[in-house]
Amino acid sequence: MADQQKKILPINYTNRDYESIRDDLLEIAERFYPDTFQDFSEASFGSLMLDAVAYVGDQLSFYLDYNINESFMDTSYQYNNILRHGRILGYKNTGRPSTYGKVALYVLVPASPTGIGPDTRYTPVIKRGSTFSSDTGLAFMLTENVDFSRPGTVVVVGKVDTDTGAPTHYAIKAYGHVVSGEMASEKIETGPFERFKRLKLGGSNISEIISVVDENGDEYYEVDYLSQDIVYKEIPNLNYQNDNVASILKPFLVSRKFVLERDRFSAYLQFGSGKSGETNVVADPQRVALDIFGKDYVTDTTFDPSRLTRNENLGIGPSNTSLTVTYRATNPTNSNIGVAGINSLSSVDVDFADRSVLAASTMQEVLDSIEVSNETPIVGDVSNASSAELKRRVFDTFATQNRAVTQSDYENLVYRMPAKFGAIKRCSTQKDPNSAKRNLNMYVISVDDFGNLTMPNNTIKNNLKTWLNRHRMINDTVDILEPYLINIGIDFIVRAASNVDKFDLLEKCVQTLSRKYSDHFYIGEHLYVSDIYAELKNVEGVLDVVKVKINNRTGAAYSSTKIDINKNMSPDGNYLIVPKNAILELKYPDVDIKGKIR
Numbered sequence: 252m253a254d255q256q257k258k259i260l261p262i263n264y265t266n267r268d269y270e271s272i273r274d275d276l277l278e279i280a281e282r283f284y285p286d287t288f289q290d291f292s293e294a295s296f297g298s299l300m301l302d303a304v305a306y307v308g309d310q311l312s313f314y315l316d317y318n319i320n321e322s323f324m325d326t327s328y329q330y331n332n333i334l335r336h337g338r339i340l341g342y343k344n345t346g347r348p349s350t351y352g353k354v355a356l357y358v359l360v361p362a363s364p365t366g367i368g369p370d371t372r373y374t375p376v377i378k379r380g381s382t383f384s385s386d387t388g389l390a391f392m393l394t395e396n397v398d399f400s401r402p403g404t405v406v407v408v409g410k411v412d413t414d415t416g417a418p419t420h421y422a423i424k425a426y427g428h429v430v431s432g433e434m435a436s437e438k439i440e441t442g443p444f445e446r447f448k449r450l451k452l453g454g455s456n457i458s459e460i461i462s463v464v465d466e467n468g469d470e471y472y473e474v475d476y477l478s479q480d481i482v483y484k485e486i487p488n489l490n491y492q493n494d495n496v497a498s499i500l501k502p503f504l505v506s507r508k509f510v511l512e513r514d515r516f517s518a519y520l521q522f523g524s525g526k527s528g529e530t531n532v533v534a535d536p537q538r539v540a541l542d543i544f545g546k547d548y549v550t551d552t553t554f555d556p557s558r559l560t561r562n563e564n565l566g567i568g569p570s571n572t573s574l575t576v577t578y579r580a581t582n583p584t585n586s587n588i589g590v591a592g593i594n595s596l597s598s599v600d601v602d603f604a605d606r607s608v609l610a611a612s613t614m615q616e617v618l619d620s621i622e623v624s625n626e627t628p629i630v631g632d633v634s635n636a637s638s639a640e641l642k643r644r645v646f647d648t649f650a651t652q653n654r655a656v657t658q659s660d661y662e663n664l665v666y667r668m669p670a671k672f673g674a675i676k677r678c679s680t681q682k683d684p685n686s687a688k689r690n691l692n693m694y695v696i697s698v699d700d701f702g703n704l705t706m707p708n709n710t711i712k713n714n715l716k717t718w719l720n721r722h723r724m725i726n727d728t729v730d731i732l733e734p735y736l737i738n739i740g741i742d743f744i745v746r747a748a749s750n751v752d753k754f755d756l757l758e759k760c761v762q763t764l765s766r767k768y769s770d771h772f773y774i775g776e777h778l779y780v781s782d783i784y785a786e787l788k789n790v791e792g793v794l795d796v797v798k799v800k801i802n803n804r805t806g807a808a809y810s811s812t813k814i815d816i817n818k819n820m821s822p823d824g825n826y827l828i829v830p831k832n833a834i835l836e837l838k839y840p841d842v843d844i845k846g847k848i849r
């Protein structure tokens with residue numbers, strides 16, 4: 252009879268946590284084994300067995316749920332797993348963003364022998380790669396050569412002869428663009444040949460790879476995909492003086508190449524499967540690209556140079572050699588900096604037109620006089636995307652298909668701009684209501700060195716313009732604009748439960764709202780008053796929320812944009828309506844959130 256009862260025993264498969272599994276086991280033991288196990292007190296052996304089995308069952312249930320959740324993008328929450336799913340859908344992680352800006356450089360040059368103007372022989376050129384630093388230890392690197400003799404520089408008298416009043420030195424001011432971070436390099440031993448070798452870089456916060464060279468002098472080039480065979484190299488323009496173009500882009504066929512992959516903290520070099528010395532590693536371009544035979548001309552003008560190879564090797568991988576990897580690593584902390592934050596030279600590479608005819612002492616005097624400062628803030632988004640933001644970007648990337656057609660496509664492209672060009676914290680693209688054509692208004696905003704919202708500088712805007720031109724529709728026009736910044740404050744009144752310290756309760760309420768709005772709003776996002784009521788009501792010790800009021804904060808430390816709170820509330824008073832070209836900010840939570848306890 253007991254065996255028959257066991258067969259018809261209902262098993263509840265929904266009980267998968269520790270407590271429910273233990274209760275089920277206890278019920279089975281009491282029902283079917285009353286003579287074998289009778290003592291189920293906490294110190295008994297039977298209780299030990301039930302606890303052990305329930306513990307194992309809870310562990311197995313957890314890992315089952317974990318594996319299932321991490322198998323899908325929607326339910327995955329591990330950052331690196333989201334990146335893996337995104338890589339399958341075409342999303343490429345850009346790493347920690349860099350900040351871009353402009354610096355002013357000053358130098359003191361001796362006067363010419365005639366006394367009119369500076370001596371152009373001693374006018375220096377500060378080369379790209381020179382580094383500057385701030386008082387806080389942040390490093391910034393020059394992205395272009397700064398020639399103090401080029402037109403447009405500001406020249407004023409720097410020093411005069413005290414006896415004659417004639418100028419002895421001239422001060423010259425020029426501008427250059429800088430990016431956060433500094434150069435670094437490391438050497439990696441590759442070991443024997445391995446198909447699709449993947450090497451991990453030891454550095455952190457790597458923004459871009461400058462060069463990868465093996466011990467034989469062979470260079471490996473970074474590509475978007477291993478099937479890509481064409482890269483564009485920057486060639487100095489010998490006709491620079493006539494056409495005012497410093498460099499020329501030339502297509503270059505490469506067989507040694509790699510893809511840069513990233514997880515949350517590290518970077519990896521992914522190589523192809525070809526082996527050096529084997530035949531047919533990279534096919535002859537004439538065979539695969541032109542398909543000519545018996546003729547010296549080409550009839551097909553629609554040739555795409557990116558479809559070059561017919562082999563499956565996807566490039567030559569390194570073997571039995573050492574790779575010297577040079578890269579730029581951005582600052583490990585906030586790279587945003589205020590006006591005049593950059594004020595010292597770290598490593599400056601300076602050149603003169605003809606050193607052989609110049610006095611060494613005078614050249615050293617010129618070098619010692621170089622100064623640097625930034626007249627505008629250097630800002631950008633310097634934080635990695637959260638898991639929720641990363642999911643949203645992956646989904647949008649899959650829909651864009653590397654082109655910009657819809658408004659969401661443009662927003663996704665902005666967030667996908669490579670980290671080395673800077674980053675935007677929030678973006679919103681809208682059709683211009685005053686235009687009958689395909690004109691789009693793109694509103695973008697960054698954050699400053701304190702993490703507060705601020706308008707992006709011109710360098711980031713220019714980089715964003717160049718980036719969008721690669722993907723936008725040919726008849727689309729995009730205006731990059733700045734949204735209105737509206738600073739708000741929150742006033743509330745709550746009723747405390749009995750026997751609750753009101754001072755501690757007030758502190759808890761303020762901290763709860765600070766955490767709720769610690770992340771920035773989106774452009775055009777409404778503020779729901781009901782969310783504030785819900786957050787305060789869930790604070791332990793709050794009996795009831797009496798009143799919540801939103802106010803506009805203005806003044807010296809805030810934005811000058813004003814909004815009529817009462818007129819912009821929804822008819823039911825549930826949320827604050829924010830214009831599509833504006834963004835809210837709770838700038839100083841400790842000051843802007845005020846409460847009373849009753």
